[in-house]
Amino acid sequence: AGVAHEINNPVTFIYGNLTPASQYIEGLLYLLTLYQQHYPQPAAEIQAEREAIDIDFLVEDLPKILSSMKMGANRIREIVLSLRNFSRLDEAEIKPVDIHEGLDNTLLILQSRFKGKPGQPEIQLIKEYGPLPKVECYAGQINQVFMNILSNAIDALEEAKGERRRARGENSSSLPIPSCPLPWIRIRTEVGKISSSGLPSGNQDWVTIRIADNGPGMPQTVKERLFDPFFTTKPVGQGTGLGLSISYQIVVEKHGGRLWCESAPGQGTEFFIEIPIFGHRA
Structure with a gap:
């Protein structure tokens, strides 16, 4: 139960920050889309970097990565809760x-x-x-x-x-x-x-x-x-x-x-x- 508690604290911190992080990234991606609409012909250096990082794939894949991270963190929380319920070390007496x-x-x-x-x-x-x-x-x-x-x-x-x-x-x-x-x-x-x-x-x-x-x-x-x-x-x-x-x-x-x-x-x-x-x- 003690170990489960120690794991749960940092996982809760990560899980709690994933939602605002997703919102921030969503805003940045929208801003990037606006730039592409209003400046379809950027400077050569920007265009080269855009191709190097494969910006279209990045825009599509980044939300999926964040979603999978949130699912993983939630899974860890579920396992930690199960470990705490499983051990029930704080329950030394018989109870229903x-x-x-x-x-x-x-x-x-x-x-x-x-x-x-x-x-x-x-x-x-x-x-x-x-x-x-x-x-x-x-x-x-x-x-x-x-x-x-x-x-x-x-x-x-x-x-x-x-x-x-x-x-x-x-x-x-x-x-x-x-x-x-x-x-x-x-x-x-x-x-x-x-x-x-x-x-x-x-x-x-x-x-x-x-x-x-x-x-x-x-x-x-x-x-x-x-x-x-x-x-x-x-x-x-x-x-x-x-x-x-x-x-x-x-x-x-x-x-x-x-x-x-x-x-x-x-x-x-x-x-x-x-x-x-x-x-x-x-």
Whole structure:
């Protein structure tokens, strides 16, 4: 939150000055147009400089540059706001929280990882948000759970693409993979707990957040150790094995909820997060 505040101050200064700067430049460009209308045959030196800087292109492109700068500054402001909302470090007590706002802030931070790259299609995001009441929880901690699970889902989808390439003996990342299903992540929210049949139980005192992907899935041996501290299937240096273990502590111990996973090889993975609506004091 402190870092976000330090970033936000200079960005606000830049963003606030872009509008008057655009107005000043618009006035100067209009003045330039008047000069061209009233003095169509300038001195040779002016004409040479006009051609050197390509004045017609400059007049057309400068407003576009300013507009893109304003969009970029606004984007930074949105990310900073999401970081502040995501961390919520100033909220040490349990209080009513909008779960959908926490999910959306997390997705905004991860937005760049959903975008396509050469040889890798964009990850499709499917949001199936049901009507939820505000939930009494530690907002920053629950957002961290969303971040850990969504990051793992993206990692799994990216790794699946790499494994398919290695299996086909392809080294170039620019080559498309034929017959490869488009990757997706689905987030579904609903009131109620999940019964043994996999359907909502009708218990109105709980909310369930389900995060699924169509990645490679995992065998039972991996699933059994998924929440063990320091357990990871990622290469050395690419994972600590603590993300899901910490998530389990947050959901189960801090909030009195449930966190589990359903997965099988070739069948994708789905995480279930259940939290009591009216809070739990650990």
